[in-house]
Amino acid sequence: MATQNGFHGVMNGVTNGTADIPMIDEEDALVYQDGHLQAGSVNALIQHLVPTTHYYPDRTYTFAFLLSSRLYIQPHQLMQRVCQMCIMQQNLYSEKVTKESLGKFGPHLIQLLGEWTDNFPYDFRDERLMKNLKEITQRVVVIHPELRKEVGILMHNLIAKLSGLQKYEELLARINAEVAQRLLNIMPNTDIYEVCASPLVLAQQLTHIELERLSMIGPEEFVQAFCKESELDRTINDLKRTNNLESYVQWFNRLSYFISTEICMHLKKKNRVRMIEYFIDVAKECVNIGNFNSLMAIIAGLNMSPIQRLKKTWEKVNKEKFEILEHQMNPSSNFGSYRSSLKAALWRSEGAVEDRERIVIPFFSLLVKDMYFLNEGCANRLADGHINFDKSWQLAKQVTEFITWKQVECPFDRHPPVLNYLLTNPVFSENSLALASFECEPPENHYEKDRYKQLK
Structure with a gap:
């Protein structure tokens, strides 16, 4: 009552x-x-x-x-x-x-x-x-x-927290500047396998990047993303003061394109096969760590059309492990398999003895999507004009879980050359990726032939 x-x-x-x-x-x-x-x-x-x-x-x-x-x-x-x-x-x-x-x-x-x-x-x-x-x-x-x-x-x-945010933003700016500079020499002379042959070590370095970027996202950034102009009296002084959430989404996109680039830059089929199987092993290690965001980015990269169309390459790949990973991240039943894996990781984290067992890095885009639908599905105000505080409790519950995840310190050793390669090595654009794919395996049908002509 x-x-x-x-x-x-x-x-x-x-x-x-x-x-x-x-x-x-x-x-x-x-x-x-x-x-x-x-x-x-x-x-x-x-x-x-x-x-x-x-x-x-x-x-x-x-x-x-x-x-x-x-x-x-x-x-x-x-x-x-x-x-x-x-x-x-x-x-x-x-x-x-x-x-x-x-x-x-x-x-x-x-x-x-x-x-x-x-x-x-x-x-x-x-x-x-x-x-x-x-x-x-x-x-x-x-x-x-x-x-x-x-x-x-x-x-x-x-002041320490605000100073830390400023340093982080300056670091991102330096990384972006280095990426822009290295784009001038787009043809890579090495690949990630030469820099880091161990799938486990690469998964650990990806976890370093994920946790660092996750830790900088303020809980309010989720809510600010949903604010509607009509609800608030906004002025020039009220513009968003942080872009950590957007930077994290950009990292996911970069990692997906990075995976595709590393495969398509090899003209020899055996090297492409090696790279695909390597990234499948990295994805498996990400599952073991609890790094679901890197896992999904790797799967997204492997599922990009320039990679998927490489039929002769995929014929030589051991696809069983990949199919298991794909099933885990299958979007059917509202990502039911992934949500079960996430629950298992949370259960492990709650009873953790070692720091490495505490790591839970969610598939971030789905987390944002869940919060978006919660926001859209519940009105800010009730019919009498009062604030719907039941919605506030639900938002707080989801964001509190996120805060627990982002406070975990990465327990793995850092490998600066690997981190630098992951963060700054040039990645192909969508068109460059498509062109590189056709150079690896020539177009097979009329659509692909027309597309190839447009790109050349």
């Missing part, structure tokens, strides 16, 4: 003194069903986030709200509203306010801001949020001098 409570009808069952509770309209109340928060107005949900002397929001609520709120309010607007509520309710700028009168409000507020900066540090690339953060924490420190160290640690950790 649905019930309405004021914003301090807290999950923990704690009720505040009346001095802590501002007047709130009934239409601003939160709606619960069987003790579970289902909906509420934006104002009531923000109020439910704001701590007081006797109240602190549940961590799961804080994360779910900060994650999903950007579907209907910009982060800098939310920060401004939170600061205004704190100032008004606690009289923070009154000359009469004291540490004793505030009680635990100061530590509670710093704890809340700590959760925000820890879980969503990229929000603070916005100077407006950073300005509000500095002002409100400085005011709290004036009243609570003993919190100065805690605020210092909060700011240090936040």
